[in-house]
Amino acid sequence: MTATTFSASAPSSQILGACPHDCPDTCSLLTTVQNGVAIKVQGNPAHPHTAGSLCTKVSRYPERTYHPERILHPLKRIGPKGSGQFERVSWDAALSDIAARLQEIATRDPQAILPYSYAGTMGLVQGESIAARFFNTLGASHLERTICAAAGGEGLVHTLGGKVGMRVEFFAESDVILIWGSNSISSNLHFWRYANDAKRRGAKLICIDPRKSETADKCHQHIALLPGTDGALALGLMHELIQNDWLDHDYLERYTLGWEALRERALQWPPERAAAVCGITAEQVQGLARIYGACVHNGQKAAIRMNYGLQRVHGGGNAVRLIACLPALIGAWRTRAGGVLLSSSGAFPVQKAALQRPDLLAGRTPRSVNMATIGDDLLREASPEFGPAIEALMVYNSNPVAIAPESAKVVQGFAREDLFTVVLEHFQTDTADYADYILPATTQLEHWDVHSAYGHTDALLNRPAIAPLGEAKPNTQIFRELARHMGLTDPCLQDNDAALCRQAYGDAVNFDALLANGFVTLDTPEAPFSQGKFPTPSGKCEFFSERLAARGLDGLPDHVPNHEAAHSSSAYPLAMISPPARNFLNSSFVNVKSLQHSEGEPLLEMHPVDAAARGIADGDTVRVFNDRGSYQCRARISVRARAGVVNGLGVWWRKLGLNGTNVNQLTSQRLTDLGRGPTFYDCLVEVALVVS
CATH class of the missing domain: 2.20.25.90 (ADC-like domains)
Structure with missing residues (x-):
């Protein structure tokens, strides 16, 4: 190579x-x-x-x-921030000016510089390698990259010991599959193939989701609970498993920690209580427990596929903990087709320190900024509590003006004339409109990268298929050249992509096999916890976490109500979730014309009862609002929405919305119980007809 x-x-x-x-x-x-x-x-x-x-x-x-609007040359702002007015400049002119601006700020306080990135690419090289080294060398503020999976990830860590679980291919052998908080047909297509294989063999598929998704349509049963009540449902299931002795006592005794305390808590959640919180019937709780619990005695294999929607609420971390406890109660881990999977990313031997080089901080501990609260953080003045005001922002692999919560504040922050903003991008996104410089980045077809996964256990290699278009450069090359312009001389800042690809896994993955085949399957156990051996401090499934207790938190998982619980406000009586539109992925692909045409326009799904009470008909323009702002879109009257809940399908670019906003105008910057993650699905609104 x-x-x-x-x-x-x-x-x-x-x-x-x-x-x-x-x-x-x-x-x-x-x-x-x-x-x-x-x-x-x-x-x-x-x-x-x-x-x-x-x-x-x-x-x-x-x-x-090859999109005609692809950015192929460096651009410098010539109009007001947000106007989208730019002129073409040379790479040298752009990098020289950016370097001078960053150097001036770093001389005073490098923590006034903030990187902002996430999963525009999941690549280990083009994501956080040279970029992380660059910011560590400067001593810039650290970004807490929490916006997708932080709550659920921490919930797994404090229960199973890491982001680990079943191998996805063995769902094909399961007899009962709970698809919990996932529209798998849209967001996890290849898992759905395994689930469908199981279904053809006679497996029972049950979808647990506030929305009647395309996946729910194909399952045997759909349980439409209220947003943020998944933990209550898990406790109700535990109650029934205990009361009916649908338990694997041997597994509980040998391989779990804190069973008696969890048992006592679960017995406080009879089906009637759980059902009242979840907005479903006690019979649904009892029926689900019966199907799941029966597996312990009849030799069936029970599996749970969680996804990240259920943890985007105040109690998201605890909800994941409670659901992750369930397989241990019935001994589902004893077979390779039983257990739970939320993320497999913890199985990958990524050499993170080698890629990101935290040693370049040289003993410094920069302040941390949570990417979910960027709206507030950009508007903060310097203070002893929060540190210096953010003076420079470098955005790559993300579109925060569209995807971050409470976007009115995000826009206000990005519009600051004294904020120096550089955006590495393919297109002139909502965020790029506010940049001082837009730097053209390569797409996946134009650069090298190495990937892990969070839904299977194969490492992958990406080869460039074509030469970079125009003057586009890989993220790595942009940061290499910026480092040179700033006079940063550590040799690791100039490592080429070939070296970085090899460093990503070191000797833990056969790189020659990656080059030859494009993927390598990790050597992981088929039934990882059949005899315990959880990667927790105790080696057991930890119903009780000593680590959480040491932080002053409840060591036992519990139902944590939403910040904005359903039925808690007369002014905003509808709960809103904002699942992804089927043809987009976060804010990517929104400007691809064929996909945009398939998606149509920004939509709000409303149950017929809620729509009728407000005089709203299918196709009407509606205003969705709360104290944080308002958003206009078309109403789709559909039983995909349960009564009392509306579904604001996202994430459209703001500039493509009916009134220049998107659904994140309404979401809040409040954080989850664990992991300091965002609470996108913990949101109350009202909806009104827009009269033309």
Whole structure:
């Protein structure tokens, strides 16, 4: 692997790659290239999880790469912030000015500089390698990257010991599958293939989700609980498992910690109490417990597939903890087709320190800024509590003006004339409109990268299929060149992508096999916790966490009500969740015309009862509002929404909305119980007809 191999030169060829997007599937890709042009992207049939198929979004990747609005040259702002007015400049002029501005700030206080990035690419190299080294060298503020999975991840860590669980392929052998907080058909397509295999074998599939999603349509049963009540449902299930002795006593005695305390707590949650909190019937709680609990005696294999929607509420971390406890109660871990999976990312031997080089901080401990509270943080003045005001912001792999909560404050912060903002991007997004400089970044078809996954256990390699378009550069190259312009001389800031790809896993993954095949399957146990051996301090499934107790928190998981619980406000009587629109992925693909056409326009799903009470008909323009702001969109009257809950499908770019906003105008910056994550689905609103 050398620099000379970085582009395909054959007149017609297929190049192995990996999907970079924030999805559990992390598909292996084949890109067909003719005369240097990518003409087709398809799933790699040799990769068992991808099996030759891709979602609609990524199959349109050439349309995204060759989009006529692609940014291909550095741009400098010439109009007011937010106006989107820029002029083309040279790379040298842009980097020289950026370097001078950052150097001036860093001389006074490097913590006034903040990186802002997330999962625009999940690549280990183009994500946080040279960029992390650059900011560590400066001593810039640290970004808490919490916006997707922090609450659930911490919940797993304090129960199972890490972001670990079942291997996804063994769901095909399960007899009962609870799909909990996941629209798998839209957001985890290849898991759905395994679940469908199980269904054809006679498995029972149950969907637990406030929204009657496309996945719920295909399951045997749908339980439409209220947002943020998943922990209460898990406690109600535990109550029934205990009362009916649907328990694996041997597994509980040998391989769990804190069972008696959890048992006492669960017995306080009879079905009637759990049902009242969840907005369902006691019979639904009892019936679900009966199906799940019966597996302990009849030899069936019970599996739970969680996803991240259920943890985007105040009690999200505790909810994940409670659900992750359930398999141990019935001994589901004894077989490879039983247990739970939320994330498999903890199985990957990523050499994070080698990639990011925290040693470059040289003993400094910069302040941390939570990416979910960027609206408030950009508006804060310097103080002893919070440190210096943020003076410079470098955004890459993210679109915070569209995706961060309480976006009116985010916009206000980005609009500060004294805030120096640099955005690495493919397109002129909502965030790029507020940049002082936009730097053109390569897409996945144009650079090297290495990937882990959080829905399976295969490491993947991405080869560049085509040369970078225009003057676009990989993130790594942009930060290498910026480091040189700033006179930063540590050799690690100039490591090339070939070296970084090898450093990502070190000797823990056979890199020659990655090069040859595009993927390597990790050597992980088929039934990881059949005999305990959890990666917790005790080696057991920790119903009670000593680590949480030492922090002054409840060591036992419990139901934690929403910040904005359903039925708690007469002014805002509707709970709102904002699941992703099927044809977008977060704010990516929103400007791909074929996908935008398929999606139509920003929508709010309303139950017929809620719509009728407000005089709203299907297709009407409505105003969705609360104390944080208002958002206009079209109403879709549908039983996909349960009564009392509306579904604001996202995340559209603000500039494509009916009144220049999107659903995050309404979401709050409050954080979760564990992990300091965002609470997007913990949101009360009212809806009114817009009279033309």
